[in-house]
Amino acid sequence: MSLKTVDTAHVLLAVVVLLVTAHAGGRLFALARQPQVIGEIAGGLLLGPTVLGVLAPGAQRWLLPPTGPVATAIGVFQTIGLLLLVYLTGTELRRRGSGGERRTIGLVAVLGLVLPFGFGLAVSGLIDPAELSGPNGSPTTLTLVFGMAIAVTSVPVISRIMLDLGILGSLFARIVLAVAVIEDVLLYVMLAVILGVSQAQSSDTYGLWSLVGAGQPPRAVLYVYFAVVPLLFLALLRRWGPGLFARLSVTRLNAVAARSPVAFRLIFLFLLCAACSGLGIDPIFGALVAGMCTADAVTTQERRSQEVLRSFALGVFIPVYFAVVGVQLDLAHHFDALFFCWFLVLACVAKSLSVWLGARLAGERNSTATHLAIAMNARGGPGIVLASVTYGALVIDQGFFTSLVLLSIITSQMAGLWLGRAVARGAALTGPSPGEDRPPAAEEPPTEGERAAGRTPPERRPTTTDHPKENTP
Secondary structure, three states: OOOOHHHHHHHHHHHHHHHHHHHHHHHHHHHOOOOHHHHHHHHHHHHOOOOHHHHOHHHHHHHOOOOOHHHHHHHHHHHHHHHHHHHHHHHHOOOOOOHHHHHHHHHHHHHHHHHHHHHHHHHHOOOOHHHOEOOOOOHHHHHHHHHHHHHOOOHHHHHHHHHHHOOOOOHHHHHHHHHHHHHHHHHHHHHHHHHHHHHHOOOOOOOOHHHHOOOOOOHHHHHHHHHHHHHHHHHHHHHHHHHHHHHHHHOOOOHHHHHOHHHHHHHHHHHHHHHHHHHOOOHHHHHHHHHHHOOOOOOHHHHHHHHHHHHHHHHHHHHHHHHHHHHHOOOOOOOOHHHHHHHHHHHHHHHHHHHHHHHHHOOOOHHHHHHHHHHOOOOHHHHHHHHHHHHHOOOEOHHHHHHHHHHHHHHHHHHHHHHHHHHHOOOOOOOOOOOOOOOOOOOOOOOHHHHHOOOOOOOOOOOOOOOOOOOOO
């Protein structure tokens, strides 16, 4: 079970190098007022086949070998980082708009998601699936990934951008975050369907599906099972999960929570991930739901435990995850510049025009609609998670993986630069458009978890981080 001494030293050295390069890259990008996650990926890029692999291929293969016990150990770090990243994304998915901006949120959410997703589905039908799919991919799964890549928006990255600009409490920010929350939830539901279908069609079946799905059932059964089960799991846990977590965290019988609230949060997270695996759903969906169930940190102890877990995850595991994503990018051998250029233009135009149209139909000014269109085009962490998870499940190939990651990076930078210049020019991003009569947002009622624990929530303040920090899902 244990590693050899030489392998242990090798793993520790590799983790140290990944952490140093990730944090150094994140620091440099933070100084340039860019999302730190991009810097962490850039740090990994230096250690991968794109840079170190070209300059010293032998050293690159030794430091981060593709197979063997060292690769397995690094894979464990990466997986835990991914689960914690998606968990933190789930803790962010509670913002919602109210009052006068609901019309804008509704139209932007519907048109800004449905139109680019549908456009992506249509365009993907013109592409040969064999050019972008992995061994477990299919025309259907490739089509869904293509559509989601165009439609998704990042909650954490755009949150951090608006926090740095001082507009996170504005009406503009409330609209952006409310729509992004809806899109992120739908992204992870769709991702659960894609991963479930791909693993059911391969020999790598697990959980309940390995029992009920024997004998290669009709494809329609696959889609129904993996569409319904994640939705039921989400609905049940969103209804009773917060209350269950709140009761378990305060009961005297819970020795773990009494001794270490952080450990109890991790146990709750891992149990929901294991429950998803038992249903045949990818564990990341359990991490998302766990974050949504434990987001209501009300007491001082709960807030402290949430912050400790967040700080440790963002300091160790999540940077390793993003650095490994950078290592997996091979711009020297698996990057089609022509495909990426038209894919980037297609994704930006489809997403931005759809959001702009929704905002204009809701009565927003042209300038506000334009700012919303650029902000909602940032794909950030969710786009990177979509790329890394589908690539790890062999649904897409390395070339498409590279394009998806670069799409997330470039669109996030575009959004940050655009909004920064808009604020510098004095654009009206801090309140409603002139002449609009919009009531203030209504105070949110106590959540299920707060009612279960018999607690009154304090004033809620927007909290965000860079990854999600989410974010990053």
